Amino acid sequence: MPLKILVTAKRVEDSESKIKVDAAGxxxxxxxxxxxxxxxxxxxVEEALRLVAKHGGEVVVVSVGTKDVHEQLxxxxxxxxxxxxxxHHDGPIDQLxxxxxxxxxxxxxxxxxxxxxxxxxxxxxxxVGQYLAEWLGWAQATFASKEESLxxxxxxxxxxxxxxxxxxxxxxxIREVDGGLLTVSSPLPAVATTELRLNQPRYASLPGIMKAKxxxxxxxxxxxxxVDVGVKLTVTKLAPPPARKAGIKVPDVATLVDKLKNExxxx
Amino acid sequence: xxTDKTTSFVxxxxxxxxxxxxxxxxxxxxxxxxxxxxxxxxxxxxxxKPHEKDFREWxxxxxxxxxxxxxxxxxxxxxxxxxxxxxxxxxxATAYSRTLQEVASYDGSVAVTIGAHSSIGMRGLVxxxxxxQKQRFLPKLxxxxxxxxxxxxxxxxxxxxxxxxxxxxKDGDHWVLNGNKLWITNGGIAQFYTVFAKTGPQxxxxxxxxxxxxxxxxxxxxxPHEDKMGLRASNTTTVHFDNVKVxxxxxxxxxGKGFKVAMKILNSGRTGLGGGSVGAMKxxxxxxxxxAKERVQFGKPIAEFGLVKQKLGNMMVDCYVTxxxxxxxxxxxxxxxxxxAVEAAITKVYGSEAMWRTIDEALQIAGxxxxxxxxxxxxxxxxxxxxxxxxxxxxxxxxxxALTAMNEVGSSLKELSQSxxxxxxxxxxxxxxxxxxxxxxxxxxxxxxxxxxxxxxKLHPALQKQQVTFEELxxxxxxxxxxxxxxxxxxxIGKQFATRRLADIMIQMFVLACTMSRVSTxxxxxxxxxxxxxxxxxxxxxxxxRRIVRAxxxxxxxxxxxxxxxxxxFAVDQERYIWDNVD
Numbered sequence: 023m024p025l026k027i028l029v030t031a032k033r034v035e036d037s038e039s040k041i042k043v044d045a046a047g048x049x050x051x052x053x054x055x056x057x058x059x060x061x062x063x064x065x066x067v068e069e070a071l072r073l074v075a076k077h078g079g080e081v082v083v084v085s086v087g088t089k090d091v092h093e094q095l096x097x098x099x100x101x102x103x104x105x106x107x108x109x110h111h112d113g114p115i116d117q118l119x120x121x122x123x124x125x126x127x128x129x130x131x132x133x134x135x136x137x138x139x140x141x142x143x144x145x146x147x148x149x150v151g152q153y154l155a156e157w158l159g160w161a162q163a164t165f166a167s168k169e170e171s172l173x174x175x176x177x178x179x180x181x182x183x184x185x186x187x188x189x190x191x192x193x194x195x196i197r198e199v200d201g202g203l204l205t206v207s208s209p210l211p212a213v214a215t216t217e218l219r220l221n222q223p224r225y226a227s228l229p230g231i232m233k234a235k236x237x238x239x240x241x242x243x244x245x246x247x248x249v250d251v252g253v254k255l256t257v258t259k260l261a262p263p264p265a266r267k268a269g270i271k272v273p274d275v276a277t278l279v280d281k282l283k284n285e286x287x288x289x
Numbered sequence: 290x291x292t293d294k295t296t297s298f299v300x301x302x303x304x305x306x307x308x309x310x311x312x313x314x315x316x317x318x319x320x321x322x323x324x325x326x327x328x329x330x331x332x333x334x335x336x337x338k339p340h341e342k343d344f345r346e347w348x349x350x351x352x353x354x355x356x357x358x359x360x361x362x363x364x365x366x367x368x369x370x371x372x373x374x375x376x377x378x379x380x381x382a383t384a385y386s387r388t389l390q391e392v393a394s395y396d397g398s399v400a401v402t403i404g405a406h407s408s409i410g411m412r413g414l415v416x417x418x419x420x421x422q423k424q425r426f427l428p429k430l431x432x433x434x435x436x437x438x439x440x441x442x443x444x445x446x447x448x449x450x451x452x453x454x455x456x457x458x459k460d461g462d463h464w465v466l467n468g469n470k471l472w473i474t475n476g477g478i479a480q481f482y483t484v485f486a487k488t489g490p491q492x493x494x495x496x497x498x499x500x501x502x503x504x505x506x507x508x509x510x511x512x513p514h515e516d517k518m519g520l521r522a523s524n525t526t527t528v529h530f531d532n533v534k535v536x537x538x539x540x541x542x543x544x545g546k547g548f549k550v551a552m553k554i555l556n557s558g559r560t561g562l563g564g565g566s567v568g569a570m571k572x573x574x575x576x577x578x579x580x581a582k583e584r585v586q587f588g589k590p591i592a593e594f595g596l597v598k599q600k601l602g603n604m605m606v607d608c609y610v611t612x613x614x615x616x617x618x619x620x621x622x623x624x625x626x627x628x629x630a631v632e633a634a635i636t637k638v639y640g641s642e643a644m645w646r647t648i649d650e651a652l653q654i655a656g657x658x659x660x661x662x663x664x665x666x667x668x669x670x671x672x673x674x675x676x677x678x679x680x681x682x683x684x685x686x687x688x689x690x691a692l693t694a695m696n697e698v699g700s701s702l703k704e705l706s707q708s709x710x711x712x713x714x715x716x717x718x719x720x721x722x723x724x725x726x727x728x729x730x731x732x733x734x735x736x737x738x739x740x741x742x743x744x745x746x747k748l749h750p751a752l753q754k755q756q757v758t759f760e761e762l763x764x765x766x767x768x769x770x771x772x773x774x775x776x777x778x779x780x781x782i783g784k785q786f787a788t789r790r791l792a793d794i795m796i797q798m799f800v801l802a803c804t805m806s807r808v809s810t811x812x813x814x815x816x817x818x819x820x821x822x823x824x825x826x827x828x829x830x831x832x833x834x835r836r837i838v839r840a841x842x843x844x845x846x847x848x849x850x851x852x853x854x855x856x857x858x859f860a861v862d863q864e865r866y867i868w869d870n871v872d
Contacts, residue, residue, distance in 0.1 A: 228364060
C-alpha cells in the first residue's frame with residue numbers, strides 16, 4: 023500500500039555553533055551561526071524515506087519561515103523527499119502558529135501519516151506534533167523509537183521501525199518509556215513524533231543534492247492558508263546556564279569521603 | 290594596457306600598473322551555488338566525521354579499505370567538476386576549491402584522493418577531450434566507476450617534465466606505449482590514466498603527447514602501494530606500460546602538444562591545493578585555540594602567554610590572506626579569465642608554506658602532545674609536507690612565477706632595442722614603442738608623470754594607509770624588475786638567487802592585493818566597526834609585506850650570493866662537512 027507521508031524540516035542553529043544571549047536578553051546573537059535541519063526532523067525524514075522505500079508512496083517536506091528555510095527543504099529533498107512546501111513567513115511565530123500552518127498544509131496535501139521531530143533543538147518546546155494531531159482529530163504516537171540499536175543489522179539495512187499493518191490501515195510504533203518500551207498501534211491517518219534512537223539518518227549524496235535542485239518547492243503563506251499566526255507565547259527572558267564552579271583536588275580518599283558526606287551530603 | 294582576459298595582475302605589477310578591476314570588488318560565491326555548497330558541506334560532515342578515528346588507523350596501516358573508497362563513490366565525491374550533462378556536479382572552481390577545503394579539514398588522504406582525480410587525473414579530458422571522448426568516459430568518472438590518475442612524473446623526469454622517457458610509437462591506427470611512471474596518486478585504484486609520452490625525438494617539448502589509457506588495456510600494470518611519510522592512506526604507486534596498444538582516438542588534445550596539455554592541467558589544478566591548505570589551517574586554528582584555552586601552566590591558561598598569542602595571531606593572518614588569494618584566483622578562473630597561471634602558482638606556494646607554518650605552530654602549542662600519534666598534529670604535519678613538493682616544487686614555481694611575470698617587461702625591452710634598429714624604416718611604430726616604454730620608465734623614476742593605473746581608485750578610504758604603501762611597493766617592484774632585466778638580460782634564466790627575490794616580492798604583493806580587496810569589500814559591506822578584526826589582519830600583514838619587499842629589494846645589489854654559492858660548490862666537491870672539534 024503506497025503511503026503519502028508529510029514530514030517537517032525546521033531550521034535550527036547548529037548545535038556546534040557558539041550560542042550567545044543577545045543584549046536584550048530574550049534572543050541569541052545570530053551573526054556567524056551555522057544552521058541545519060532540526061536533527062529530530064531529520065530522523066523523521068529518514069523514517070519516512072524508509073517507509074516509502076518499503077511500501078511505495080511519496081514524501082512531502084514542509085517548513086515555515088523566511089527564504090532561508092529553503093536550505094533545510096533542499097536538504098530533505100536531497101535525502102530523497104519528493105517535493106517541498108514552503109510556508110513563507112518572515113516575522114515572529116510561535117508553536118500555535120506553526121501547528122496552524124501545518125494543519126492547513128495537511129488538509130491540502132492529505133497525507134496518510136505525518137512524522138515530526140518530537141521537539142526542535144533550539145527552544146525545546148515539544149508542542150507542535152501534539153497540537154497538530156489534536157486539531158486534525160488524529161491519533162498521535164509520540165516519541166517513536168525502536169528495539170534494535172543504531173548499530174544493529176536492521177538499522178544498517180535501513181529497515182523502517184514504524185510498522186505498517188498488512189492492510190495498510192494502521193501503524194505500530196514502539197515508544198520509549200521510563201525503564202522500558204511501550205508498543206502502540208494507531209489507525210491511519212496519524213501523527214508520529216520521533217525520538218533520537220529511531221534511526222540514523224542517511225546523508226544526502228551529491229547526486230541527491232543535484233536532483234534536489236530540480237524538485238519543486240511550493241510557496242504558500244499563512245494568510246493564503248487562512249491561518250492567524252499572531253504570537254501568543256513570548257519569550258520574556260533567555261539566560262545561559264550558570265558557569266560551573268571550578269572543582270577541587272583532594273589529597274586522599276579519606277578526605278574525599280569526608281567531603282562527600284559532610285559538604286556535598288551525597289553519602 | 291586595457292584590462293582584458295589575457296592581463297596578468299602580477300605581470301602588470303612588474304610594469305608598475307595596478308589592474309584593480311581584476312581584483313575588485315572581492316568576489317562572493319553565487320547564492321545558488323552557496324546553497325548547493327552548504328548541502329555538500331552538511332553531507333560531508335555526516336560522511337566523514339564518523340570516520341575520524343578510522344583516519345588515524347588507516348594512516349598507520351597506510352591504506353584505505355575498499356569499502357571506504359566505495360562509500361566515497363556512492364557519495365558522489367568523484368563527480369565534483371564534471372559537467373551536469375555528464376552526470377557530475379558541475380562545480381565552479383570556487384565551489385570545487387571550497388569543497389576540497391572542507392574535505393581537507395577532515396583528512397588529507399581523502400582530499401588528495403579526490404583532488405588527484407578531479408584536479409589533474411581527468412582535468413585533461415574536461416579541458417581538451419573531444420565530445421566522443423567525454424561521452425565515453427565522463428559519466429563513468431562521475432560515478433567513480435572509473436577513478437582517474439595523472440601520469441607525468443618518471444624516475445628521471447620530475448621537475449624537468451620535458452625529459453620523460455615513456456614513448457608512444459604510431460602503428461597503423463594505434464599507438465604503442467612503453468615506459469614507467471613514478472609516484473602516481475591513485476595509481477593502484479585508477480581505471481583511467483592521463484599519460485604523457487614522447488612521440489618524437491628526446492628532449493624537445495614539442496614531442497610530447499597526452500593519451501587516455503585505461504586499466505583494462507593489456508600491458509598496463511601498477512606497482513605496490515608506496516610507503517610514504519604522509520598522506521599514507523592515499524594510494525600512490527608506479528604505473529607501467531608494456532607495449533600497450535592505445536587507439537589513435539585516445540589522443541588527448543593534439544599530437545605533439547602534450548607539454549601544453551600538461552601545463553594547462555597543472556595550472557588549473559593548483560587552486561585545489563590552495564583550497565586544501567585553507568581547510569587544514571582552519572582545523573589547526575580550531576584545535577590550537579581550544580588547546581591554548583584548556584592547557585593550564587603556571588596557574589593560567591597558556592592562551593594568556595605572549596608567545597602563544599603570537600602563534601595564534603599569526604595563524605589567523607596566514608589563513609585569512611591565503612583564503613583571500615585562493616578565492617580571488619578561483620574567481621578569475623570562473624569568470625573566464627585566461628591568464629592566471631602565475632597567480633594560481635602563487636596560491637600554491639603561499640598556501641603550502643602558510644599551512645606548514647600553521648600546523649607546525651599548532652603542534653608547538655600542543656607541546657609534547659603534539660608529537661604523539663594519539664593527537665592529530667603530527668599526522669597533519671606529515672600529510673602537508675608534500676604540498677611544497679608535488680604539482681611543481683615551490684622552488685620551480687618561484688622561478689616560474691618571476692620569469693613568467695617578467696616576460697612581458699622583457700619583451701618590451703627587446704622590442705625597444707629592435708625598434709631602435711628599425712627606427713628609420715618605420716618611425717611612427719618605433720616612436721610609439723619607445724615613447725610608451727620611456728614614459729613608463731620616466732614615471733617610475735620621477736613619479737612626476739601621471740601613469741596609467743599607478744594606483745587604486747576603488748579601495749575603501751579606510752585602507753588609505755595600505756593603499757599608499759602598496760603603490761610605493763609597486764613602483765619599487767617595477768624599478769627592481771627593470772634593473773634586474775637590464776643587468777642580466779636573457780641570462781636572468783640562470784640567475785636563480787635574483788629571480789627568487791623577485792618571486793618572493795611578487796608572491797607577497799599579490800597575496801597582499803587580494804587581502805586588501807577582501808578587507809576593502811568587507812568594510813564597504815559591514816562598516817569599519819563590523820570589520821575591525823579584518824582591518825587588524827590587514828594592518829599586520831601589510832607591515833610584514835613591506836618589510837619583506839624592502840629586504841628583498843635591498844639584497845638585489847648587496848648580497849652574499851656568490852659566497853653562498855661558493856660554499857655550496859665546496860660542499861658538493863667534498864661531499865661532506867669537513868670540520869670537527871676532534872682532530
